Amino acid sequence: MLTYIAQQMVNGFVLGSMYALLALGMTVVYGILRLVNFAHGGLVTIGAFIFFYALSVLKINFALTLVLAVLSGACLGFLLDFVAYRKLRGGPEVALLITSLGVYIFIENITKLLASPQPYAFRPPPLFLQRFTFKGIIFSNTDIFIVIAAVVIMVTFAVFVKRTKLGIAMRATAERIETARLMGINTNKVIVTAFVLGSAIATITGFMWGAKYGQISYDMGFMAGVKAFVATVIGGVGSIPGAMVGGFLLGFAEILLVGALPAGFAEYRDAFVFTILLIVLLLRPTGLMGRKEAL
Amino acid sequence: MNTNFLFKHLKFLATATICYGLLLLANYTLDRYTLYIIALIGIYAIATSSLNLTNGYTGLFSLGHAGFMAIGAYVSTLLTFPVRLRIAYNLPLLPRFLGGPEFQWPFLPALIMGGLMAAIGALLVGIPVLRLRGHYLSVASLGFMVIVTTLAKGLKDITRGAAGIQAIPHYANLWWIYGWLIITVYVIWRLLDSSYGRAMLAIRESEIAAQAQGINVTYYKITAFVTSAFFAGVAGGLYAHFARSIRPYEFSFSMTFYVVIMLIIGGSGTLLGPIIGATTITALKYALKPIEEGLKIYGLVEVIYAILLIVVMLWWPQGIAGGITFLKVLLLKRKKGGEENVRISAGKADGA
Numbered sequence: 001m002l003t004y005i006a007q008q009m010v011n012g013f014v015l016g017s018m019y020a021l022l023a024l025g026m027t028v029v030y031g032i033l034r035l036v037n038f039a040h041g042g043l044v045t046i047g048a049f050i051f052f053y054a055l056s057v058l059k060i061n062f063a064l065t066l067v068l069a070v071l072s073g074a075c076l077g078f079l080l081d082f083v084a085y086r087k088l089r090g091g092p093e094v095a096l097l098i099t100s101l102g103v104y105i106f107i108e109n110i111t112k113l114l115a116s117p118q119p120y121a122f123r124p125p126p127l128f129l130q131r132f133t134f135k136g137i138i139f140s141n142t143d144i145f146i147v148i149a150a151v152v153i154m155v156t157f158a159v160f161v162k163r164t165k166l167g168i169a170m171r172a173t174a175e176r177i178e179t180a181r182l183m184g185i186n187t188n189k190v191i192v193t194a195f196v197l198g199s200a201i202a203t204i205t206g207f208m209w210g211a212k213y214g215q216i217s218y219d220m221g222f223m224a225g226v227k228a229f230v231a232t233v234i235g236g237v238g239s240i241p242g243a244m245v246g247g248f249l250l251g252f253a254e255i256l257l258v259g260a261l262p263a264g265f266a267e268y269r270d271a272f273v274f275t276i277l278l279i280v281l282l283l284r285p286t287g288l289m290g291r292k293e294a295l
Numbered sequence: 296m297n298t299n300f301l302f303k304h305l306k307f308l309a310t311a312t313i314c315y316g317l318l319l320l321a322n323y324t325l326d327r328y329t330l331y332i333i334a335l336i337g338i339y340a341i342a343t344s345s346l347n348l349t350n351g352y353t354g355l356f357s358l359g360h361a362g363f364m365a366i367g368a369y370v371s372t373l374l375t376f377p378v379r380l381r382i383a384y385n386l387p388l389l390p391r392f393l394g395g396p397e398f399q400w401p402f403l404p405a406l407i408m409g410g411l412m413a414a415i416g417a418l419l420v421g422i423p424v425l426r427l428r429g430h431y432l433s434v435a436s437l438g439f440m441v442i443v444t445t446l447a448k449g450l451k452d453i454t455r456g457a458a459g460i461q462a463i464p465h466y467a468n469l470w471w472i473y474g475w476l477i478i479t480v481y482v483i484w485r486l487l488d489s490s491y492g493r494a495m496l497a498i499r500e501s502e503i504a505a506q507a508q509g510i511n512v513t514y515y516k517i518t519a520f521v522t523s524a525f526f527a528g529v530a531g532g533l534y535a536h537f538a539r540s541i542r543p544y545e546f547s548f549s550m551t552f553y554v555v556i557m558l559i560i561g562g563s564g565t566l567l568g569p570i571i572g573a574t575t576i577t578a579l580k581y582a583l584k585p586i587e588e589g590l591k592i593y594g595l596v597e598v599i600y601a602i603l604l605i606v607v608m609l610w611w612p613q614g615i616a617g618g619i620t621f622l623k624v625l626l627l628k629r630k631k632g633g634e635e636n637v638r639i640s641a642g643k644a645d646g647a
Contacts, residue, residue: 274438
C-alpha cells in the first residue's frame, strides 16, 4: 500500500514537471500580452514530431536532435509572433485569442496532412527506456530526464528573469506594458523573447510527452496547451513561480484522483482537470500566487 | 405599439416569408444532396447566431458551444427515442418523472428540454466564470465542453458511450430547422432592441464604463451566455434528429471551431453575419471535400479554414457582413458625399 502511494507520488511528480514546464511557457506570454496562447499546444506537437523524425527516421543522435528541436522551436516562436500576432498588438485582446486559435488549428491540421491522421509510436533512444526499481517503486530514465530537465530549465529561467537585463525588462513589461515602454524598454523585443523562449520550451516538452506516453499524434498538443493554462490559473495567472507550483499541483491532483478512485473512473481524467479549474475559479480566482487582476 | 415597431415586424415577417418561399422552391427543384447541405446550413446558422449573442454582441469569448450542442443533442434524443428500439439499443427507459417507461416525448418539447438543459449547464459554468475577465470564460467553457464529451463517452449506461446513438427518429426537416432559425434570429433581434441588448453592447465596448453606468455586468453577461446556450442546445437537438446518429467526438473542439470560424468570417456582431458565415463555410466545406478525398490529403479543409481565419482576423476583422456594410456606405457616399456615414459605420463594425 505504501509502495503504491509512493509510486503514485513519483508519477504525479513526473507529470507535474511536464505541466509546470508547459505552464511556464504559457504564463510568460500570458503575463505580457494577456493571451491564452493556444498555439503553445501546437508547438508541443511540432516538437514531438521533430524528435520523432530526427530520432526514428533520420537516426540523428539525441544531443544533436535536442539542439535542432530547440532551435527550430525558437525560430517558430519568432515566426509565429512575426506573422500572426505582431499586427494585432494593442488591438482588442480577444482578436489575439482568436488568431492563436487559428494558428493552433493550422498547426494541428498541417501535421495531420504532412504526417498522418494515425498516431505514431514514439521511441526515445534506448537509454531512456531503462527501468529501475527502488524499494518497489518503478521508474525509468525518461522520468529522471523529465524531472531533471524541468528543474534545470525552471531554475535557469528563474535566474534569467531575476538577474539579467532582458529578464528584468520582461518583468517590467508584464507589470504594465505602457509604463515599461515609457521607461525606454523595447517591449517588442521583450515580447519576441517571450515567444521564442516559450516555444523552445514547448518543443522539449513535446519530447517528454512522447517519451512518457510512447505515442504521438497530430492532436496531442490540444490537451497539453489547455492543461497548461489550467495549471497557470491554479498557480495564479501571470506569476512565474505560480505557474510552476500550479503545474506540480495539477500533476499530483490528476494522478491522485485517478489513482485513488476505482479503475472505471480513469477515463474521466480530463473532466477532473476542468472540474478543478471551475472550482479554483469559483473559490479563488486569483490562483494561489496571483495578484488580483484589474477589470 | 408605435408604427415603427409595426413596420419593423412587417419587414421581418416579409423576409421570413420570402425565406420560406425560397425553401419551398428549393425543396421541389434541388436534389437530395443539395437539400441536405441546405438543412445543415440552417442548423449551423442557428448555432452561429446563438454564439454571436455572446461572442459578437456581449464581447464574451465562449469556446464551449459544441458542449451545449452536445447536451441538447443527447437530452432531446434520449427523450424522443422510440420505446421499442430502446431495448434493442440498450438505452435506458424513461424514469417515472419524465413520463414513465412507455412514454415517448414529442419532438418540440424534447427540443426545448434539450435547450433548457444546455442553459442550466451554461448557468453552472457562468456563475463562477463570468465574474472574471474574458479569457477565463474561453478556457472554462472549453473545459465544460471537454467535461460534457467525457461524460457522454463515459456514462455508457445512458449514452452508449463512444459508440454513440443511431437510428434516431428523423424529425428535423427543412421546415423545422428554418423555423427555429427564424425564431432564433427573432429572439436575438428583439433582445438587442431592448434594454438588455443595449446593456450587452455597453459591456462589449467597455466593462468598466458599463459598470459605471450602473449596469449589473454579471447579470447581463449570464443572461447572454444562458440564452446563447439554449439555442445552441436546440441546434444540437435539431442536428441529432437530422443526422440521425450522434457520437461524442462529433461535438468536440472541431465543432466549436467550425462555429467560431463561421461567426468570424461571416461577421460577428451583426444579425446577418452568422447566416452568411454558416452558408459560406458549409458550402466551401462541401466544395472542397471531393478534392480532399480525391487527393487523400486529410486536413486540407481545416488548414484552409485556419488560414482564412487568421487572414480575416489580421486584415478584415469585420467579416463579410462588415464588408457589405462598408460597400453600402461607400455607395451612399458617392451618391450624397456623406463623409460622416463612413466613419460611423467603420467604427460600428470594429467590435470583432
